Amino acid sequence: MTIYFIPLAVIILFSINQLTNTLCVQKEIPEDKQPVVFRTINVLITILLISSYFEMLFT
Structure with missing residues (x-):
């Protein structure tokens, strides 16, 4: 399951960054505020992906 989930997570993060x-x-959005936007979205998506991985792992 990990073999499939990690590449999928990377693809999802890449897609979310393109959408951002x-x-x-x-x-x-001004250039000086864009890093904050990207960091916030990336942290939230990473938390979502980690929690979904643990949910799949323990169910």
């Missing part, structure tokens, strides 16, 4: 970049461009 599109959001920043579309909403014209």
Whole structure:
């Protein structure tokens, strides 16, 4: 299960980062605030992926 989940998680993070970049461009978020937006979204998505991994692992 880990063999499939880790590559899928990387693909999800890459896709979310592309969508975040599109959001920043579309909403014209200033360059100095973009790292905060990316960091917040990446931390939240990582927490979501880790919790879903543990849920699949223990059920």
